[in-house]
Amino acid sequence: MDSILKVQNVTKHFGGLVAVNNVSLDIAKGEILGLIGPNGAGKTTLTNLISGIHWVNEGKIIFEDKDITLLPTHKRCRLGIARTFQIARPLKNMTVVENVMVGGLFGEKRTLRQARMEAEEICSRIGLEKLDTHFDKITVLDIKKIELARAMATNPRLIFLDEVMSGLNMDETRDMINTVRKLRDSGVTVCIIEHVMSVIRELTERVIVLDRGEIIAEGPYSEVSMQHNVISAYLGEDA
Amino acid sequence: MKTIKYSVILLLLIAAVLLPVFTDAYFISVAITILTFMTLSLSWDMMLRTGQLSFGTAGFFGLGGYTAVIISADLGVDPYTSIIIGGLVAGSIALVLGIAILKLREIYFAITTLALASVFSVIIRNLHKITGGPSGKIVYQTLFDYDSTKIYWLMLGIALGTIVISELFKRTRIHFAVDSIRADEVVAKSHGVDIFKYLIFVFVVTSMIQGVVGAAYAQQYGFVSPESTFSAHYLLLPISMALVGGIYSTIGPIVGAIILGLSSEYLKLMMPYGHLIIYGVIIVLVVLFIPRGVYGTIRDFISERKHR
Amino acid sequence: MEKSAFWKKNSKLIYLITAIALLALWRPHAILYGIQRGSLYSLIGLPLSLTLGVVGIMNLAHGDFLSLGIYVSYMFFMNLGVDPLLSIVPVTLILFGVGVLVYKLTITKVLKSGHLNQLLLTFGISMILIESLNVIWTSRPRNVYVPYASSSMTIANFTFGTYELLYVLFAFAVLIGFQLFLKKTRLGQATYAVGQNPRGAKIVGINIGFVYLVVFGVSIAILGIVAGVMLPRSSIFPMVGAPYTMRSFCLVAMAGLGNLPGILISGIVLGIGEAIVQSIPGYSGWSDLVFFGVLIAVISIRSMRRLAL
Numbered sequence: 001m002d003s004i005l006k007v008q009n010v011t012k013h014f015g016g017l018v019a020v021n022n023v024s025l026d027i028a029k030g031e032i033l034g035l036i037g038p039n040g041a042g043k044t045t046l047t048n049l050i051s052g053i054h055w056v057n058e059g060k061i062i063f064e065d066k067d068i069t070l071l072p073t074h075k076r077c078r079l080g081i082a083r084t085f086q087i088a089r090p091l092k093n094m095t096v097v098e099n100v101m102v103g104g105l106f107g108e109k110r111t112l113r114q115a116r117m118e119a120e121e122i123c124s125r126i127g128l129e130k131l132d133t134h135f136d137k138i139t140v141l142d143i144k145k146i147e148l149a150r151a152m153a154t155n156p157r158l159i160f161l162d163e164v165m166s167g168l169n170m171d172e173t174r175d176m177i178n179t180v181r182k183l184r185d186s187g188v189t190v191c192i193i194e195h196v197m198s199v200i201r202e203l204t205e206r207v208i209v210l211d212r213g214e215i216i217a218e219g220p221y222s223e224v225s226m227q228h229n230v231i232s233a234y235l236g237e238d239a
Numbered sequence: 240m241k242t243i244k245y246s247v248i249l250l251l252l253i254a255a256v257l258l259p260v261f262t263d264a265y266f267i268s269v270a271i272t273i274l275t276f277m278t279l280s281l282s283w284d285m286m287l288r289t290g291q292l293s294f295g296t297a298g299f300f301g302l303g304g305y306t307a308v309i310i311s312a313d314l315g316v317d318p319y320t321s322i323i324i325g326g327l328v329a330g331s332i333a334l335v336l337g338i339a340i341l342k343l344r345e346i347y348f349a350i351t352t353l354a355l356a357s358v359f360s361v362i363i364r365n366l367h368k369i370t371g372g373p374s375g376k377i378v379y380q381t382l383f384d385y386d387s388t389k390i391y392w393l394m395l396g397i398a399l400g401t402i403v404i405s406e407l408f409k410r411t412r413i414h415f416a417v418d419s420i421r422a423d424e425v426v427a428k429s430h431g432v433d434i435f436k437y438l439i440f441v442f443v444v445t446s447m448i449q450g451v452v453g454a455a456y457a458q459q460y461g462f463v464s465p466e467s468t469f470s471a472h473y474l475l476l477p478i479s480m481a482l483v484g485g486i487y488s489t490i491g492p493i494v495g496a497i498i499l500g501l502s503s504e505y506l507k508l509m510m511p512y513g514h515l516i517i518y519g520v521i522i523v524l525v526v527l528f529i530p531r532g533v534y535g536t537i538r539d540f541i542s543e544r545k546h547r
Numbered sequence: 548m549e550k551s552a553f554w555k556k557n558s559k560l561i562y563l564i565t566a567i568a569l570l571a572l573w574r575p576h577a578i579l580y581g582i583q584r585g586s587l588y589s590l591i592g593l594p595l596s597l598t599l600g601v602v603g604i605m606n607l608a609h610g611d612f613l614s615l616g617i618y619v620s621y622m623f624f625m626n627l628g629v630d631p632l633l634s635i636v637p638v639t640l641i642l643f644g645v646g647v648l649v650y651k652l653t654i655t656k657v658l659k660s661g662h663l664n665q666l667l668l669t670f671g672i673s674m675i676l677i678e679s680l681n682v683i684w685t686s687r688p689r690n691v692y693v694p695y696a697s698s699s700m701t702i703a704n705f706t707f708g709t710y711e712l713l714y715v716l717f718a719f720a721v722l723i724g725f726q727l728f729l730k731k732t733r734l735g736q737a738t739y740a741v742g743q744n745p746r747g748a749k750i751v752g753i754n755i756g757f758v759y760l761v762v763f764g765v766s767i768a769i770l771g772i773v774a775g776v777m778l779p780r781s782s783i784f785p786m787v788g789a790p791y792t793m794r795s796f797c798l799v800a801m802a803g804l805g806n807l808p809g810i811l812i813s814g815i816v817l818g819i820g821e822a823i824v825q826s827i828p829g830y831s832g833w834s835d836l837v838f839f840g841v842l843i844a845v846i847s848i849r850s851m852r853r854l855a856l
Contacts (some may be wrong), residue, residue, distance in 0.1 A: 051429055077431040094415075102383040102419050105412050106431035112412060154430055292666050339843055342850030345662045346605045347800065351842060353607070354793050358839050364637035365832040475674050478667070515674070522671030526664050527656050 003130045004029040004158050004189045005050065010059030012049055019045040020212035022059075027158065031181065032190045034200045034221065037210035038234050043193045044086055046210070047160045052076040063158070077107050082156035084147040086163045086193075090135055096142070097123065097131035100149045107154020115153070122149045126179055141172060149180070158189045168200045177203055197225070209233070251333040255395055258469030259388040269388045273500035274394040275360035275456050278401045280484075282448040286406055288487050289441050290421030291341075291348050296449050296477050298327040301469035304449030304457030305359075305376075309369060311458070312378035319382075322454040329450020337442045341435060354471040363465050375464025390459050393409045397455060402446050405489040409442075417441065472515070474505075480516045482525040485532030492513035494534050561726060567819065574704055577826040578819060581715050583711040585818020586718035587812045592795035593721050594766030600804045601742040602759045604654060604665050608673035611786030611846070615676055616642050616774030618684060621783055624691050631693060635775030639768045646767030650760055658759070675793075680785035689783040696779035715774050721769060722811050731798050738762060741804065790835075797842045819843060 012020040020042045027033050035043050040181060048054045050061055053075035060069045068076055082103075091099050097119050101177040102117035123131060128139060128145045151159055161180065165173055173196070180203060184190050194200050200207060201221050209217040209224055211233040217224045224230055259267050279296050303325035310316045310324060331545045340351050363370045370376060383389035408414060419427040423460045428434055453473075458464050474500065477492075484495025499521075506514040525532060531539060571578040595609050606612075616638055619735040648673065657664045696710045728735035740748040741758045749755050770788075781787060798817065802809030817838055825834040 053425060053429065073428040074431050074433045077429055083429060085426070089423050089426050091419050091426060093418050095420045098415065102427070102432070103430045105415050106427075106433075108431070150426075150430060212415050287663075290663075294670070336843075339847045340850075343572050343846050346666070346796075347846055349662075349666050350605070350607075350793065350796050351846070354839055354842070357790070357793075358836060360833045361832070389825075471674070471677075478670070482667070513678055516678040516682065519671045519674030519678060523653060523668060523675065526668045526671065527653060530660075530664065 001026055001028045003027060004064055006060075006062040007046075007050065008060045008062065010046075010049060010061065011054050012045060012054060012121050018213050020049065023207055023210075023213070023215055024059075025215065025218075027189060028206075029189055030184065030187070031206060032114065032184050032192060032203035034207035035191055035193045035210065036195070036197075036200060036207055037216075040212075041210040041233075042213040043210050044162060045213075046192065047162060047191075050076075051081055051202045052158065074106070076154075078101055078109075079156055080157035081160075082151040082154045082158070084151050084162050084164055085162035088147045090143050090144045090146050092135050094135065095134055096138065097163060099146050100128075100153050103150040103153030104155075107156070119149070119153055122152050125182075126152075127175065135198070136156050144168075152183070156188055158191070159183070161190060161192045163193055163195065164197050165194055173199065176223060192237065197221075202224075252399075256392070259391050260315060264387055267391050269500070269504055271387065271391050271394050271459075273496055274391070274398045274475050275452055276473075276480060276500060277493055277496035278394075278398045278452045279449060280480040280496050281398075281405055281472060281489065282445040282452075283477050283485055284481045284488070284492050285408060286441055286445045287481070288408075288421060289417050289438055290424075291344055291438060291442075291529070293442070294349055294474060295333075295355045295446065297350035297469055297471060297473040298352070298359050299446045299449035300453035300456070300473045301463075302332060302359055303453030304463050304468045305370060306450070307454035307458050308376050308378050308461065311380065311461075312376060314370070315341045316318055318378075318380060319456045322458060325454025325457075326344060326447045326451035330447035333443045334439065337439045337494070338364030341438045341442065346545050355423075356471070356474070357382065360465045362468045371464075374467055375462060375467075378458075378461045381461035382455070385459075390455075391414050393455055394452075397452050402489060402493070403451075404444065404448070409489065413437070413441075429443045439465045475515065475518050475522075479525070480520045481532075482522055482530075483532055485536070485538070486530075487536030488534055488538075491534040495532065498533070559811070563816070567815075570819070570823070574826055576707065577822040579707050579710075580825075581819030581822030582815055583714050583818070584822060585815035586811075587711075587714040587773070587777070588791070588794050588798060589813075589814025589820055590714060590718040590721055591770065591791045592798035592810045592814055593718075593725060593807060594769040595792075595795040596802070596804070596807060596810050597725065597762055598766045599799055601738055601762045602658075603745075604658075604763075605669065605796070606763075606766075607666060607669040607792060607836075608676055608723065609766075609770070610788035610790065611673045611676035611680075612642065612645070613770045613774060613777075613791060614680055614785060615645070616771045617778060617783055617787055618680060619771075620774045620778045621689065621691060631691065631775050631778040633775075635761065635772050638775055639771035642771035643764045643768035646764040649767075653783045654759075654763065655756070658677065663786075674791075677785050677789065684785065684787075686784055691778050691783070693779045709843075710780060716766035716785075717772065717776055718787040718811060718814070721772075722807060724764075725807055734758070734761065779851060793842075794838045797838045797845075800842060800845045 003026040007023060010020055010023050011018070016182060022047065022148055023042075025189045035046070037043055045054065052068075053070065060067060062068065063076070063079060063081060065083060066079070068079065073081075091102065094102070097116070098121035100122060101115040104118050105108045106111070110118065120131065122228065123129070126145050126149055128149055130142070144167070148161070148164060165176055166178060177199060180190060192200070192203060203220060206219065207221045208215055209223050209230050216233060217227050217230050258270060279300060283293065283296050305323035306328040307318070307325040311318055311321045315544045316324065336351070340348055364373050368372070381394070408417065416427070416432050419430070419432055420434050420437060450534055453468075457468060480495035481492040482495070483499060484493065485491030499518075503514065506517060529536060567578060591610070593611060595606065598604060598606055612714045620631055620634045620691070622639045623629040624631055624638060629637075630729045653668055653672065657668050698709050699706055700709045702799070717765055730736070737748065737753045738758050740751075740753060741755050745755055794817065798810050798813045801813040801817070821834040821837045824837055
């Protein structure tokens with residue numbers, strides 16, 4: 001596998017709670033990887049560790065053959081790691097397009113004019129309008145799109161999409177699936193965290209299942225979804 | 240629309256420059272005070288935009304003043320250069336301090352800066368060979384030899400310079416960095432913003448401004464002393480001016496400084512003792528009821544109507 | 548607890564006490580003075596720690612409420628002839644009322660507004676207090692004389708003032724009082740819960756507004772106790788309490804939120820540090836900076852630890 005990211009024996013605990021327990025995984029360049037598991041399994045924590053919001057307690061993270069374990073968050077973004085947030089965090093003191101521009105200005109160090117043009121272009125690509133409005137005036141779907149556009153503006157090579165499909169109707173989901181495919185086709189490796197299994201089935205070639213901070217299964221969705229331990233992780237022991 | 244805006248600004252500028260020609264010495268001295276506080280207020284606001292509250296204005300103001308007077312009196316530096324050096328010293332201390340404390344923010348930063356004025360005061364009282372101790376220090380060659388018109392122009396220049404820097408901060412990428420840091424640090428750093436670097440940068444620049452205006456102010460009179468130079472005045476008034484005028488803007492502190500500066504002259508006549516209570520009350524009232532300030536409320540009102 | 552486990556658990560404390568005892572042999576007056584002053588700092592810092600930990604607000608006017616208490620106590624003494632220590636009762640009640648009033652009128656409105664507004668608000672209140680005291684009583688320092696305030700004792704050729712031992716007594720009393728309150732009373736347990744997890748406390752039905760009110764009121768009220776005890780030994784002027792705000796915060800930073808005994812220990816350590824510096828001839832004026840140096844050190848160390856992890 002030509003790996004873009006190698007996670008090696010990473011552990012993270014918060015006080016007494018072990019959120020991620022000795023996890024190792026590789027993400028191949030250009031793949032769409034699914035990261036699934038019940039709530040509280042550690043998927044978002046793992047994303048936080050990779051994007052740099054938390055430091056690991058043990059282990060190493062290697063991105064494109066560079067050890068980024070001790071690298072601060074903003075530097076990891078500049079190297080090409082981007083992510084969206086599960087609960088969207090729009091910058092409330094800026095307009096829609098300004099939000100997206102932040103990604104371009106600092107993730108990729110563009111000039112103001114370039115960042116603006118690129119932001120407008122990304123927004124039209126994913127169907128985000130009303131560029132110059134503030135937050136009280138846009139829909140929930142738009143807020144999700146801002147998350148995505150802003151992350152895309154940082155020109156990433158690896159992007160983590162944390163539950164971007166939640167709350168979307170069928171058309172919007174189809175739209176988003178196409179956007180993700182186009183993203184991968186443009187050369188970005190995607191890791192998608194989801195609870196909507198139909199999306200996982202359709203988009204991903206490979207899936208990693210997390211439960212209680214540990215990897216319990218790995219492989220194509222069709223196989224993994226049949227495994228007993230995976231089913232019982234979601235539904236409980238007697239399922 | 241734009242030409243109207245520019246012509247208004249030009250007119251105001253010309254009026255400001257010509258002010259001393261048409262008014263008397265008393266009014267000029269009021270104007271000098273307003274400009275001084277305007278600069279302090281604006282520089283305070285610039286730091287506030289990063290989301291960090293600095294209570295250090297009086298500290299850096301006094302530091303600049305003391306540096307300028309000391310090097311003029313003891314090292315024979317001319318007053319004009321001393322102003323620049325006052326600013327540089329304030330900026331350097333801000334740099335060292337910022338590196339030590341800006342990794343922990345909010346309350347820690349606010350309180351440490353609040354202690355600055357009294358800490359500098361104590362240091363100055365102790366090093367009395369250099370600083371003249373509690374009785375202060377005098378330098379005999381004052382700025383422009385008390386010519387208030389020239390002093391006014393200097394203060395106007397400093398204020399205008401600060402306005403320019405504030406606008407620069409709002410029109411370049413600094414604006415995006417600062418606003419994103421203030422809105423959500425996690426998002427900012429996840430999108431490549433080096434938070435520490437920007438915070439230090441803004442802190443050093445604003446402290447330098449405060450040092451410069453402090454140096455100029457002190458050199459007017461050629462006198463500094465721990466009580467008068469580090470007075471809480473230089474913290475209380477700028478903050479209330481920015482709050483009244485409207486924080487997070489360039490025009491807000493300007494408007495606030497003019498409103499409060501003029502009314503403080505009136506207040507001083509009406510309530511010779513205790514007019515400072517009013518500023519505390521103003522801060523409390525604005526925080527509780529009109530957090531956007533005068534300019535902010537007007538601006539929001541206008542944009543509400545635009546989007547109707 | 549087994550003997551060896553006891554020594555291990557409290558080892559840091561035991562080293563500290565030993566160090567203090569040794570220093571006491573070297574500079575007895577300084578150490579005694581330091582313990583007394585330090586206890587005063589702790590006494591003032593404990594209520595701040597409670598407010599900060601439970602309500603989550605940094606009250607920049609904390610020391611200025613102390614100044615208010617001192618002036619009220621002064622009025623009781625000058626106008627009604629009430630002994631300072633006795634005046635503790637009415638002053639405490641008055642300050643509790645003031646605290647409740649300030650809380651209801653202003654603090655409730657900024658509880659959800661974020662740190663900026665809270666700091667600005669309490670800063671404004673601080674300025675109002677200082678300037679009002681200045682207007683009413685001018686900045687001329689006043690003093691109060693009570694005969695027992697200058698009492699002293701001699702032990703083995705060592706003579707020392709005894710009044711200020713009251714600070715130590717009250718500091719321990721307040722600390723123990725807080726601990727008992729938090730552990731043994733229903734309101735105290737509710738307070739502890741709110742301090743740990745406000746949302747969780749609300750869900751189980753605790754009236755957090757009431758808890759906040761009581762905590763804020765009590766923390767100001769305790770300053771009334773301090774005011775009465777400090778009155779005979781302090782010079783009285785509007786800014787008398789202001790330096791204590793800073794020092795109290797320094798103690799909270801040193802001890803960490805929620806660590807009440809830590810406040811007492813940190814206070815005494817700080818007091819001793821200041822006293823030692825003060826006893827060095829030629830450098831005594833620098834003792835006021837000890838707390839600032841400690842504050843910066845604590846912040847720098849803490850921020851480095853976050854990075855290293």
